[in-house]
Amino acid sequence: MDISTVAGLILGIVFMIYGIFLSGDLSAYWDVPSVVITLGGTLASTLASFPLDDFTNTLKVLKKAFVYKDTSPDEVIKEIIRLANVARKEGLLALDEYAETLEDQFLKKGIMLIVDGTEPELVRNILETELVYIEDRHANGQRVFETAANFAPAFGMLGTLIGLINMLRTLDDPSSVGPSMSVALVTTFYGSVLSNLVFLPLAQKLRERNGREILVKELMVEGLLSIQAGENPRIIEEKLKTFIPPKMRKNYREELEKEGA
Amino acid sequence: MDISTVAGLILGIVFMIYGIFLSGDLSAYWDVPSVVITLGGTLASTLASFPLDDFTNTLKVLKKAFVYKDTSPDEVIKEIIRLANVARKEGLLALDEYAETLEDQFLKKGIMLIVDGTEPELVRNILETELVYIEDRHANGQRVFETAANFAPAFGMLGTLIGLINMLRTLDDPSSVGPSMSVALVTTFYGSVLSNLVFLPLAQKLRERNGREILVKELMVEGLLSIQAGENPRIIEEKLKTFIPPKMRKNYREELEKEGA
């Protein structure tokens, strides 16, 4: 589970509720029509902005911001060095059997290409094209949230505008001005909360997650090509370590030896 | 038909009307002069921003946001593998006859170039140049909507400013202040609705549609060049699959065999 998404969202809501309780009461902030205008309008315009399948896919993408099994680059480097060792000792074909046990589909595919004897140039071409389009599809999910984050405050203000226009037309009782404006402002509040507490953090979280996923995949491409080129595991380790921060770097080959791999 | 555009626009309008009905009545939101200032001003400035033909072309482009026959990348991959099979068995020249039956003009053109014996370098050059300029022309349509989306709120506020200036000059009767400001705010409402409910979603929808169209065309270029190079249909399938998400991928050659192609 992605603790920071859950903790951040809950904390944000708690802080808002705390702020409301201090001088008012929550009931004033629960107004169905305001929800309809702000959330409804935001969803409607976001829906109109994207093809239907991109819009519905967003729910699946959303899961990533909450439940996320981080593929540690650390583990991937170790995995690739293990593969490089196998390839060195038993030949590229021996990777076939080994690939069966791999969980990561991208790495698996890369090994299959190598085992099939695909030319290095083509392997790079295929894996990098795949990377480009993975990034492309990921960007889709982010764009939906960013678009919603832009629409939410706009519809919040539209709701307030509607409230103001209605109120100003019938300005008979001055004592009703305050409460009416109070109600009108609730939609602005909704729009701002939706945008700043929900959509913007989710869009940013997806961007960060995708950035990490791409980094791991770039690491895999580099490693796979090195394995195919029959490079020395020591050199491969040196190359792959450059992808991660110095503090995370370990002596992977040594670790693998201890594990008896 | 593009359901999400239509549904999004209708839902957005419904939500706004619902919001208005709750505390006011629709008649207050129908004000011809306000329409003239906001919509008129927006169109005038957008017109001045573009060459006449780009502006008038926008109506045709607009159609794409509503009626859109999505060329599925799935189908295109199958088509290209079918073509690769033909080329393998009967030679490149056999594609000539086959090309007649193709609907897509871009794919057709590519095959014609191959059949004519054009050099691979030149085929890539021609198809990619075409792609660049297709993207360029598509961007035109989006820009018109984006420009309109920026002008709409500006003219909405200009209308409100005019209303305020007029009202403030003759501040005799305090009881008329409210209704006058109510009227003045209607243009801001118009500007915001035009921008957030119409122009911005349409601009974004066009951008998304074009992104997909370009992806399909990039897939065609890659496929056509592979066919010309006489690559193995299995390799071609592997290459083209990288353009689409893993879940959409099928075993295209098997499918084709079943269909007896």
Add this chain to the structure above:
Amino acid sequence: MDISTVAGLILGIVFMIYGIFLSGDLSAYWDVPSVVITLGGTLASTLASFPLDDFTNTLKVLKKAFVYKDTSPDEVIKEIIRLANVARKEGLLALDEYAETLEDQFLKKGIMLIVDGTEPELVRNILETELVYIEDRHANGQRVFETAANFAPAFGMLGTLIGLINMLRTLDDPSSVGPSMSVALVTTFYGSVLSNLVFLPLAQKLRERNGREILVKELMVEGLLSIQAGENPRIIEEKLKTFIPPKMRKNYREELEKEGA
């Protein structure tokens, strides 16, 4: 003449005047000091932002947004195929005489380079460098208008701020508040009109015009290099057609034959 610039500007002004007449009178919007603060301030800051010659050049550039003889890419393709035919039949040197009749200086220069026997690599180098710096200089004109478009609302608000500060200091007579604020808001109105009705559309129009001019010049470079390489007019036609939308494409060689060229 560029109809859309003129029509857009006139329509925009008409709509604004119509909006003003509805509830007020134009005289309230004619205020010399407000013009001085808003327009004067905008021009002063724009002047300070650019070297003097860039600023004065803007007037010449401005002409382009109004009077513009569009070089149709259609005509240019035809011209280049005509040149290719000449080169094929009578040799590259025959182009010399032909070049005399050309209006376009860029095309003329390119032919001169070819006739002089300049190496292809150098021809491309020279023409593309020229293109880069043409784009550069064009961008200058746009930047001046964009800068002015950003300053205008800022100075409009500065004017209103000055009006407000003066008014609030001497708040003796409540009945004068309204008219004073009305006057103060006029500068905001000016700033917004200047930006949205004048500077932004002109900046955008120049950007669009320049985009088209560059496209035509890119087409010329491609064509000139193909002529120099002695390529087949049929191939040249095929290549150049990719620069323009399918609907605009014609059978240029056939047309030329009919014209007896």
Add this chain to the structure above:
Amino acid sequence: MDISTVAGLILGIVFMIYGIFLSGDLSAYWDVPSVVITLGGTLASTLASFPLDDFTNTLKVLKKAFVYKDTSPDEVIKEIIRLANVARKEGLLALDEYAETLEDQFLKKGIMLIVDGTEPELVRNILETELVYIEDRHANGQRVFETAANFAPAFGMLGTLIGLINMLRTLDDPSSVGPSMSVALVTTFYGSVLSNLVFLPLAQKLRERNGREILVKELMVEGLLSIQAGENPRIIEEKLKTFIPPKMRKNYREELEKEGA
């Protein structure tokens, strides 16, 4: 220590306190609930925007904005020329011993690669990949501060909105309007101070620091590759000097000779 960060922050706070004291008193600006809403909300949304480790890493990164030992490019050039001299006189292997004494890990790693006899192409590849990912990780820290800088004013306004909604609902006592609004505005004040006095300057400072660090590392890569290529120290000096401003350039080889290196 980075004097400008500390001085800038202290001066900013002093100026704000001075401004407050002139017409009010500080106590009005110390409001725990406002701190909770603004700072709490900002931190919560920033937390939700990033993976947990990126968020916690920020504290370490923050240190860089305050305590920073600038690696002078000047010193690095000298160091590299010294290394080049050693390599020239005693051979590349002699660098091994020398490298032990180096503080900079990046430079050390580069020399180790050279001493190990790694191919130049691979050395460049490894060092440049490392550079790309260092920049990547640095950008992380900046993004956290930028994100916080965007959220702070938003939550400041949300707090004010909550205050306004609460106040307007119970508009019994007109004399309480002023003080209530005063309290409501304090959150906007907090949000703006947090963003403009803390988060934005820190984000910018980190960006500048990282820019300098990358420049020094690029200089090292260039120098290391030149050493490996066995280039003349005079040429190396000439090349490396181009990275720094003319006024900072010295005659490094002469200096080294004087030092007897």
Add this chain to the structure above:
Amino acid sequence: MDISTVAGLILGIVFMIYGIFLSGDLSAYWDVPSVVITLGGTLASTLASFPLDDFTNTLKVLKKAFVYKDTSPDEVIKEIIRLANVARKEGLLALDEYAETLEDQFLKKGIMLIVDGTEPELVRNILETELVYIEDRHANGQRVFETAANFAPAFGMLGTLIGLINMLRTLDDPSSVGPSMSVALVTTFYGSVLSNLVFLPLAQKLRERNGREILVKELMVEGLLSIQAGENPRIIEEKLKTFIPPKMRKNYREELEKEGA
């Protein structure tokens, strides 16, 4: 001297003073605490945003916006053709003596490299690296002004916020509301003037100046490499002319002949 900077700044100030005098008096706009909050806060945050030496360097950079000896590309072309003539007639070594008389350090350095017999690839490498880092350093100065331009309105509003909070807390005497708000708004006025009349124009002017300087230096690199390659002065002239607008182009070789060079 850069007339447009000076004229723009003076005109802007004159227009603002004129606007103030019309309905108020200047004394209301001179408020030391407001200056401290707005200008002080802006400088403090800008200081915290940059390393100390970048901040102090800004004063030197600032000079460029006022006093600027424009190196005319026209003159540089002529100079380079003169050099090419010398190199052609008397050999590359003859440039050594000639270089002594050159004022421009960049051109001088380039010639020294050529005279020293540096390989063309390395000359290009050195000069282009130098160009990249010159641009880099120039961007520094612009960034400082842009950062200040962003902070100024923010601190202006902070000052107004402080004024409002103080005023609203002690709302005893309604007649003091106007003057108090008037004073509070003065900081907003300061912030806007600082940003729009000073920082933004200076940042833009520096950007334009640097753009021109880089263009001239690119021209020099191109020319120097052509001289080293022993290209024909006629070709060099043709190449270099592409950097400048057609109207500025002259027959440089003819001019030089008349001058007897």
